[in-house]
Amino acid sequence: AQSVTQPDIHITVSEGASLELRCNYSYGATPYLFWYVQSPGQGLQLLLKYFSGDTLVQGIKGFEAEFKRSQSSFNLRKPSVHWSDAAEYFCAVADYKLSFGAGTTVTVRA
Amino acid sequence: EAGVTQFPSHSVIEKGQTVTLRCDPISGHDNLYWYRRVMGKEIKFLLHFVKESKQDESGMPNNRFLAERTGGTYSTLKVQPAELEDSGVYFCASSQDVTRPRAETQYFGPGTRLLVL
Numbered sequence: 168a169q170s171v172t173q174p175d176i177h178i179t180v181s182e183g184a185s186l187e188l189r190c191n192y193s194y195g196a197t198p199y200l201f202w203y204v205q206s207p208g209q210g211l212q213l214l215l216k217y218f219s220g221d222t223l224v225q226g227i228k229g230f231e232a233e234f235k236r237s238q239s240s241f242n243l244r245k246p247s248v249h250w251s252d253a254a255e256y257f258c259a260v261a262d263y264k265l266s267f268g269a270g271t272t273v274t275v276r277a
Numbered sequence: 278e279a280g281v282t283q284f285p286s287h288s289v290i291e292k293g294q295t296v297t298l299r300c301d302p303i304s305g306h307d308n309l310y311w312y313r314r315v316m317g318k319e320i321k322f323l324l325h326f327v328k329e330s331k332q333d334e335s336g337m338p339n340n341r342f343l344a345e346r347t348g349g350t351y352s353t354l355k356v357q358p359a360e361l362e363d364s365g366v367y368f369c370a371s372s373q374d375v376t377r378p379r380a381e382t383q384y385f386g387p388g389t390r391l392l393v394l
Contacts, residue, residue: 199380210281211368211385218380257320264310264333265370265383267320 169194169260173268180248181276188243188271190232190258199261200241202232205270206254214256217241228252250275279303281386283369289392295357298389302351302371309352310372310383311344315365323367326352338363359393366390 172191180186192198199218203211215226222234232243241258253275259265282301290296302309311323323342324334328349337344341360346352356363366388372381 201382203385208387210387211370213382213384216382261380264322264325264336265312265320266322267312269319 169198169262169266171258171260171266171268173256173258173271175271176269177272177274179274179276182250183247186243186245186248186252186273188256188258188273190241190243190268191239192241192258192260193239194260194262198241200232200234201259201261201265202226202230202241202243203257203259204228204254205257206251211257214243248273248275250277281369281371281384283367283386283389285389286387287390287392289394290359291394292361293358295355296359296391298354298356298367298369298391300352300354300369300386302369303373303384306371306373306384307349308372308374308381308383309346310370311352311354312368312370313365314368314388315362320368323354356391359391361393364391364393 170193201216202214205211214230215224217224217234224232255270255272257270258268284299309326312320314320322336325332326346329346343355368388369386370383372383374381
């Protein structure tokens with residue numbers, strides 16, 4: 168069965184600092200991987216997705232993620248965090264339905 | 278283009294009452310999904326429609342939950358009678374292509390926050 172683990176429940180980062188959110192997946196075949204973000208009062212918004220090809224995927228809002236099959240990981244990164252990046256981030260793997268991790272809440276301090 | 282909309286945004290009901298949640302997917306999207314997030318837990322899949330047909334309802338918790346999708350357009354999720362453990366956020370999502378649903382981006386609505394007292 169497919170599953171996703173996000174080891175970090177909460178991360179606090181200073182504005183302008185870099186951010187990395189961890190995601191580990193379990194899936195028998197080639198995974199279809201997604202990162203979504205939920206800002207307060209909003210729905211889930213897709214940041215980026217990986218199906219195949221280049222293992223470094225660029226997304227919206229300056230985010231990128233790297234697929235590493237050997238580590239079963241799909242970590243999300245941003246070089247310089249803005250206060251508006253404070254939100255909850257979800258990694259998910261697709262088997263037409265999405266299986267989500269527990270989410271990582273990011274707090275940005277000034 | 279309008280996104281996925283859900284109504285109501287919040288609902289507070291008492292145990293034993295009935296609640297109906299509505300989802301309007303993006304126009305032209307044949308795939309419609311319901312998910313739920315109970316407080317402190319992961320977002321979990323409930324069911325999947327392709328047009329008006331239920332493709333997978335393996336995530337529905339029990340027979341107190343009934344989902345419909347009239348004419349392949351909007352969908353409703355009814356909980357009758359509601360129990361305390363039904364509290365959570367109910368998300369609806371839609372995607373366009375039924376031929377390769379794994380690869381399709383699912384677009385989410387803002388969710389309905391249900392509180393059962």
